[in-house]
Amino acid sequence: xxxxxxxxxHEVTExxxxxxxxxxxxxxxxxxxxxxxxxxxxxxxxxxxxxNVPIDDSGMPEDRxxxxxxxxxxxxxxxxxxxxxxxxxxxxxxxxxxxxxYTFGSGTRLTVV
Amino acid sequence: RKxxxxxxxxxxxxxxxxxxxNCTYSNSASQSFFWYRQDCRKEPKLLMSxxxxxxxxxxxTAQLNRASQYISxxxxxxxxxxxxxxxxxxNPEGAAGNKLTFGGGTRVLVKx
Numbered sequence: 285x286x287x288x289x290x291x292x293x294h295e296v297t298e299x300x301x302x303x304x305x306x307x308x309x310x311x312x313x314x315x316x317x318x319x320x321x322x323x324x325x326x327x328x329x330x331x332x333x334x335x336n337v338p339i340d341d342s343g344m345p346e347d348r349x350x351x352x353x354x355x356x357x358x359x360x361x362x363x364x365x366x367x368x369x370x371x372x373x374x375x376x377x378x379x380x381x382x383x384x385x386y387t388f389g390s391g392t393r394l395t396v397v
Numbered sequence: 398r399k400x401x402x403x404x405x406x407x408x409x410x411x412x413x414x415x416x417x418x419n420c421t422y423s424n425s426a427s428q429s430f431f432w433y434r435q436d437c438r439k440e441p442k443l444l445m446s447x448x449x450x451x452x453x454x455x456x457x458t459a460q461l462n463r464a465s466q467y468i469s470x471x472x473x474x475x476x477x478x479x480x481x482x483x484x485x486x487x488n489p490e491g492a493a494g495n496k497l498t499f500g501g502g503t504r505v506l507v508k509x
Contacts, residue, residue: 327441327499329496340496382494383488391440
């Protein structure tokens with residue numbers, strides 16, 4: 285299995301630009317999670333999907349953030365417009381059994397200048 | 398109070414020694430517990446689940462104390478490759494929940 289695949293691995297963008305992060309979960313995993321990691325706040329859950337439906341987006345910081353899952357094999361996290369405080373590592377994770385833990389992708393390191 | 402709290406460390410450990418550290422959680426309804434390992438600039442990876450009766454995986458032993466609401470991880474015969482950040486992870490919503498909450502991590506440095 286290829287694992288959870290995220291792209292791009294690194295993204296540097298200017299403040300105000302739109303950023304789109306992508307994730308392909310492990311085949312057969314019907315739960316998908318987006319986390320953000322910073323030194324100050326650690327790993328924070330942004331949103332999660334079950335069977336492509338957003339279940340809990342209470343962690344999404346503000347309206348500038350949006351996430352979609354158009355099908356079982358693809359999800360996007362979009363930031364528009366981006367701000368320097370959005371700089372972080374964004375992880376996607378998937379599982380078929382939440383109570384047995386998640387598998388994380390390699391993450392996207394976002395820098396907004 | 399944070400949902401999951403950990404001593405950030407670092408714990409400086411001589412190679413071959415034993416190190417142990419705890420994590421506390423705030424929600425008594427929590428039912429699923431895990432330890433994840435995260436290497437520098439890498440993704441978190443599941444190290445082991447933590448069961449009520451305690452469990453062991455090679456040199457690693459995890460314990461759960463529900464009364465005091467903490468879990469622990471013990472590493473015996475530490476190897477240089479054990480140097481990492483160890484994340485305590487809890488499902489705070491019990492059986493009905495699907496979200497995992499991560500602690501800030503405990504950094505362990507194993508030195509020759």
